[in-house]
Amino acid sequence: MIDILFTDDLVISNGDFAIGNSDNQHVKHILIASKGEYKSAPEVGVGIENMLNTEEPNEFLIDAKRNLQYDGMKVSNIAFTEDGTINVDAKYIN
Template identity: 35%
Template sequence: MKDFKLDNNRDLVIKNGDFAIGDTDQQNIELLLLSHKGSFKEHPILGVGITDYLKSPEIISRLRLENEISNQLEYDNFFIKDLDVNNLENIHIDGNY
């Protein structure tokens, strides 16, 4: 998916005096995982709030996290091929918009 690029501080990237546009799949997934419900005013139920799940490493939390990520990505029209949250330091998401 092509869209406006953001830098590490989530500010718009300016290139040659204009907004930078590029592939934003990873950027969109990252924003979706970090955002809490209510962060997107047009889509108030969108957002995982992953930081809340990372505080409790129990297996039930991982199952809930995997379910929440799956539901939110599907809501955002992302087709999931593979999702693995066993390693919370390196969550694996494979798929495409």
């Protein structure tokens, strides 16, 4: 998906908002957001911080996959790596 890009702040290029493939930043925002943070879609959000307090990470992965699919993505794989990071293979369905 092509959208406005930002890291911690908006990315400016040649005096204008930078645009580009934003799939990864959408995944990141859905994983970080808690339910209710998006006014237009209050049911979207996984709340990764809440996962830190649980001993059952599979429930988090199921919820993450469901949220990404709800946002229009086809999720091929989502899993934790050995070093504890999350590997997400997902693309928006056109």
